[in-house]
Amino acid sequence: MKIDPNSSADLSAQIAAAIRDAIVSGQLIVDERLPSEAELSDQFSVSRPTVREALKRLAAQSLIRTQRGATGGAFVNRLNYPDAYAQHITTSTLLLSMNAVSFETACEARFAMERACAPLSAKRRTADHLATMRAEIHRQSQPGLTDEAFCASDVAFHRALVDGADNPVLSYQLAGAVEAMQPLMNMITFTARSRETILALHSRVADAIETQNATMADTALVELADYTLTLGRNVMQARLKLHT
Amino acid sequence: MKIDPNSSADLSAQIAAAIRDAIVSGQLIVDERLPSEAELSDQFSVSRPTVREALKRLAAQSLIRTQRGATGGAFVNRLNYPDAYAQHITTSTLLLSMNAVSFETACEARFAMERACAPLSAKRRTADHLATMRAEIHRQSQPGLTDEAFCASDVAFHRALVDGADNPVLSYQLAGAVEAMQPLMNMITFTARSRETILALHSRVADAIETQNATMADTALVELADYTLTLGRNVMQARLKLHT
DNA sequence: CAATTTTCATTTGTCAGACATTTAAAAGTC
DNA sequence: GACTTTTAAATGTCTGACAAATGAAAATTG
Incomplete structure (x- = not known):
């Protein structure tokens, strides 16, 4: 040296x-x-x-x-998953917040990766993963939930979906990406109306994972991706109008 | 503070x-x-x-x-993509090498993510990406190529595939994952015979991306994943026998 | 002799002060 | 006014020192 x-x-x-x-x-x-x-x-x-x-x-x-x-x-030091996570999340969060990454780009990346592990998750998910998903869905249905808590629960739901694939490398890669997007997602204030739609899609995803139906899970995720994108675009447009 | x-x-x-x-x-x-x-x-x-x-x-x-x-x-500092890459690769490489991650797990994660961006790549790839893929395929067909050079070319090929999706966030996430796997891939010394098969599959992937046929790209990638997994298992088994 | 306590050497954590180097702005010079 | 010189501010580096933690060896004790 x-x-x-x-x-x-x-x-x-x-x-x-x-x-x-x-x-x-x-x-x-x-x-x-x-x-x-x-x-x-x-x-x-x-x-x-x-x-x-x-x-x-x-x-x-x-x-x-x-x-x-x-x-x-x-x-x-033996680099462990939690430490690696933490670094990945810090790096990804800053990368997104400091480089004018559009909501579209981040959203597309996130759902593309999530769709990638849905088939594996459908095959391997345990009762624990299903229980977590159902619990988060239930939490998301509470009317008094703040936007921040809803987003956090959303992250937890998707985290369970990813973990269901039982591939720690995939979990490490994806959890970081999903969590890093939370600040961007928080920008979209979920109205009661949009929460309903998201909740329904989450239920469909959970149902698909439970019945190990990979195709159905993929379809639900695609719809969720499209809906989230639309929501984001609307919010952006509304903001744009405010400034003109 | x-x-x-x-x-x-x-x-x-x-x-x-x-x-x-x-x-x-x-x-x-x-x-x-x-x-x-x-x-x-x-x-x-x-x-x-x-x-x-x-x-x-x-x-x-x-x-x-x-x-x-x-x-x-x-x-x-404004965190830029190259810096974020470098950190992601260092972290992922060490995570893989220090935690007894099996070849199967890493391989599965890699191809799952790669399949995720293949449809986007089929839609958006430019002439540049295609040219890079073809050039790397040609390089891989050279008989005198060392194993290290073949692996590096393999990484470059897949990198072009990922970049074709024209989503920097996706590129950042996936390139790190693919590159971090290189040491594991290097363990598999590609014989002339297996190179031929991989080369054929690479060509099919490139053809699919060129004709914007997402389904065909996915099929080729699945076959490539299966073949790589099989190769890895054989190598492991051979090593096991050596030690008994 | 065995168990316990004390001592001690090693190593990281922290501090104070100093000087070197780089850099841009201010002052001086033609 | 354009160029050169000076200067001040900041980081980069060094020296030397002491504090605190910690395990091992030595001393003590029963």
């Missing part, structure tokens, strides 16, 4: 990159202890604060964890 | 979290300048190195960028 002191990049960034490469390439394996900060500063010929900045960069990506004490140090 | 000095967590982690929340919630907008490191250390009542560690954490997630000089400082 070498760095170039004459490079324009920060030393801490270079050191972080060198260690990151060592982890990704497998030179450093899970739970292996990195040299102490003092040893690293010797190896790279930099000061300890610089090494520490590099280590914090890696910690921010959940690549390492640190422990104090005699046998402490920095250890290569 | 407040922190708790009595918390067990690192001060730099708390400060990073506070600033991250301010960014995600929109209190700090894109390109806005954060207070200088000296001002931040005053505000949070910590030393400058601690503040710097917090800022490096945020920089590692591409949430801020720093600039030296008189008008320099830390600025809220």
Whole structure:
């Protein structure tokens, strides 16, 4: 692991990159202890604060964890699903909010991915997943529910649908995408009228998953996608009129 | 933005979290300048190195960028697609390599997502995307191609397929998933015989996309998924035998 | 001898202060 | 007015130090 002191990049960034490469390439394996900060500063010929900045960069990506004490140090972290989720969601949320991604684009991406796992979910869903879906549908039917709570329940419903596919990789990818869209979805204030329609479509999806009817699930999802898109367009148009 | 000095967590982690929340919630907008490191250390009542560690954490997630000089400082970064990609790929790659994700699971997730965007790609693909797909197919037909180069070309082919859907959000999500699988795919050393089959399937996919035949594209992708899965299982079985 | 307590060395976390480097704006010069 | 020089502000880096945590070894005790 070498760095170039004459490079324009920060030393801490270079050191972080060198260690990151060592982890990704497998030179450093899970739970292996990195040299102490003092040893690293010797190896790279930099000061300890610089090494520490590099280590914090890696910690921010959940690549390492640190422990104090005699046998402490920095250890290569086993990246787990919850940590990976959290990062995926943060990144996706910011990507959407900072790049003027249209509601159409995000919506299309979301439902395309959801449709992709519906057939698997129909095949493998457990009683637990079904129960969660039904419970969320029931929650969504409560009249006093705030818009925020409705959206959160919507996310939970779709999360259960995705998890039903029993593929953690798919869940990881999709849950992030769905959750990242929540701020965009919150923009669409669901009136009592539109909630009714969405609720009916959710029920159809749940029915299809329960009876393991992949085609019916797909049809319901397509209708839900179309309806959500229409809703979004109407809201946008209404806002546009307000400003003219 | 407040922190708790009595918390067990690192001060730099708390400060990073506070600033991250301010960014995600929109209190700090894109390109806005954060207070200088000296001002931040005053505000949070910590030393400058601690503040710097917090800022490096945020920089590692591409949430801020720093600039030296008189008008320099830390600025809220507009997260762009390339940066988001890079992070997504790093995270996904490590998640797969560190969690004993089976080839089956990863493969299923990948092709499920790819099938999701094939219909969109069939509808919207441009001449550019088609040309890229054809070029990669041609490259894959070269006899002298190394396994690594073949896999890289495979990734490029599928990347073009995904990009054809003309949905940057979908591209961002899927390209990361496909690329993260490359190490797993590399494990399967493609013999000349299997390359031939894959090549034929790639051609069918390209033909389908060119003629905008979504059904045909889906069929070819399903066959490709099945074939890849079979290949993977055979390789695994062969390895198992070697160890008994 | 076994169990417990104490000591101690190691390592990360934090701080203070200093200097180097970069950068743009302000001041000076022709 | 255009160019050069100075200057101030900010990040990047270094040195040295102390605090706090922690496990292992040493000392103590029954």
